[in-house]
Amino acid sequence: MIHYGKLKHLPLGSVRPLHFLREQMERNRRGMGENLRKLAPEYDVLKVETDGVNLQHIGILRNFTQYLLGREKLFVDGREGLKSVELMDAMELSSWTGKMVALPIDDGQYYRELQKRMAVSRWKEVSDRLLDAEGTY
Numbered sequence: 001m002i003h004y005g006k007l008k009h010l011p012l013g014s015v016r017p018l019h020f021l022r023e024q025m026e027r028n029r030r031g032m033g034e035n036l037r038k039l040a041p042e043y044d045v046l047k048v049e050t051d052g053v054n055l056q057h058i059g060i061l062r063n064f065t066q067y068l069l070g071r072e073k074l075f076v077d078g079r080e081g082l083k084s085v086e087l088m089d090a091m092e093l094s095s096w097t098g099k100m101v102a103l104p105i106d107d108g109q110y111y112r113e114l115q116k117r118m119a120v121s122r123w124k125e126v127s128d129r130l131l132d133a134e135g136t137y
Contacts (some may be wrong), residue, residue, distance in 0.1 A: 066072035094101045096113045
């Protein structure tokens, strides 16, 4: 679980627009007592200007290729990628322990929990079945 004040937690399967979370956090911040307000995380709201085109992963890969060819600057550098990995690791650690975790995560705890799961992991038999997804979308 990732806690966001009165929002309690954001189930990983749900998708909420960023503006919703930002507005919810601001409402929660205003409604907190003075002691709790001191504990609330600081955050900045940044307006990112775009050209309106969102190519997602393919756009990042194209940009990386263009960067290697010396034609463009990188949209996102490795530091941002590492932040994304740490956030995913925090979500896993939280789901494994059933507790909230703080960022940066405890790498040792994450590694120990991962090792527990790897110790009982088994190869799965794969059959030559093809999933028929017709009518599911």
